[in-house]
Amino acid sequence: MSRKRATITDVASLAGVSIATASKALNGRQDVRAATRERVLAAAAELSFQPNALARGLLSGQTRTVGLLTSDSVGRFGIPVLLGAEDAFGAGEMAVLLCDARGDAIREQHHLRALLSRRVDGLIVVGESTSPRPSVSKDLPVPVVYAYGPSEDPSDVSFVPDDVGAAAMAVNHLLAMGRRRIAHITGPTHYKASRDREEGLRSALAEAGLPQYGQTLSGPWSQRWGRHAAEMLLMAEPEIDAVFCGSDQIAAGFVETARERGRRVPDDIAVVGYDNWEVLSTETRPALTTVDMNLELLGRTAAQHLFAAIDGKATPGVHRMPCQLVIRDSTSPPGVS
């Protein structure tokens, strides 16, 4: 808390040069004698001069700042994306202006205006689910990239996890482990994530020429639902040898109930979760095989493509980012665990 900030004028007069020369010296440009540059740099250090980014941005029209507009930071999904983006930016000299719209369209508009008036160079919009959301980019003077939740407008740039592919990968892993009687428990059908994961499951089963055991069970994304669905499923389809769950919470609930009903995991029933939410997937017993959506990478990628878009090299379309299967004990072959 202190004295007035030094300006380039102060630096120049202390060094005994004009502000133009001081500017050139500080920015490492030509046309400045080495000795003079030295003097300016010393003066700047002496005054602990920090160039005023506002003045600089006003002139150049570039703020080296991007806006991050999220609908739901509190969710588990927005955070890693945010971190990845912050990471990609932080590596350069970018700063991130964070706004949380709390799922409210009015507030979103409000934040959008605030960001635009601050002259951000670009915008990342982070969705709260993978369901497509209304575009925000119409007539905006800056490029926008959507992460996790894609824009409804296919001419926008969006990055989403490849849920379909990941689900197929999970099921193929179960098949490779010798399982043949596979059931599916997942989240609410109005989530695109639920529908995509089910689609992946079906295509993998179809390719293997196998039927799905039982109906797909849809319910909340909770552990409680996992327990409840487990009871129904074990009753209706007692001969299943594997379950693909739409989330780690559901999987954890399933495992708990299955064990209480006398089924061993993974010996009798193999279980695959989704999300790789570590507090669940690594701490439950057995540790869960699960899909990691690589959200941090997704955020980083979105940020990098925003850079590209700022430089005029936009890449329109919905880009599906590959997920990764993390194999743990819940799908080990019988007798191995």
Add this chain to the structure above:
Amino acid sequence: MSRKRATITDVASLAGVSIATASKALNGRQDVRAATRERVLAAAAELSFQPNALARGLLSGQTRTVGLLTSDSVGRFGIPVLLGAEDAFGAGEMAVLLCDARGDAIREQHHLRALLSRRVDGLIVVGESTSPRPSVSKDLPVPVVYAYGPSEDPSDVSFVPDDVGAAAMAVNHLLAMGRRRIAHITGPTHYKASRDREEGLRSALAEAGLPQYGQTLSGPWSQRWGRHAAEMLLMAEPEIDAVFCGSDQIAAGFVETARERGRRVPDDIAVVGYDNWEVLSTETRPALTTVDMNLELLGRTAAQHLFAAIDGKATPGVHRMPCQLVIRDSTSPPGVS
């Protein structure tokens, strides 16, 4: 993505007035005839004019932007604080510039410079633990408030959860439930949180004239450690009727092992956790009685005090924010659950 942005000059010339009049009309100031103001407003809407915050900030010296410097956003603790702060700011017209130092002092300095050069009006520093951290505020031209992790310098403004009081509250709850033989499992001793919570436990027990059962067991903040500690504790002190755990993860591990060893929770042993990490505290069975640190409120309070400090009304010192005991099934009296 589009045409050049409109400036107040464009608005003024479209409305047929000078830029000064346009400015006054847009800012709702006096000395403008109603009809003129109408014309200006119409012109601004027509051009979808957004005042340039850079120019405004350059002139006024106020950016209406604050920096949020966190050491570990990925942790569970930084996020709620961040949300609370963002909430308090978002209510007004403030924006938040987010930087994550990833626990690296060099990177922190780097971000600090970046924030300062962007002329933020103030700074919130969010710690990754409640252990005091080096002050960053020396000779800074803007006010700083520390949240969660306090500054080592007592003349700074810091807000931390009242771990001592909360632990005492938790133990008093166990006493009120009729428990008398209480043990303690917690995190690593180099965490101030561990030491504070143990202190709270001791003072509550001392006040009740009761001994602590067994040594305090210190280990990682993990479910695995909770299981391990449970085995040791049940062996060494088989007659305990309650355990106060330093985190929900530890509590969840303890409950699991205790049940495997034939102890019923809460009938034989009551358990209190810490953090109210919902995925654990509400989804485990029985649901955990636990301490909620009200981190979002803490963040909001920190933000409000930063406002005050920006207005010259700083409130130095380490402020301990009250926590809240969330009572669930794991401490019900025997026979009630």
Add this chain to the structure above:
DNA sequence: CTCCTGGACTTAAAGGTTTTCGGAAACGTA
């Protein structure tokens, strides 16, 4: 009629930086 008041509007400066352009000095060449 003059003088004053106050309303409505304009002019100009300020804020901090970058950049373009021109000038001056130093030096080499004819």
Add this chain to the structure above:
DNA sequence: TACGTTTCCGAAAACCTTTAAGTCCAGGAG
């Protein structure tokens, strides 16, 4: 000496907005 070239530096414009100060005019008071 005259001239061209290179090197280093300074003056001034530009970015966009707000605001203090100034201008102009109509209308009321004396």
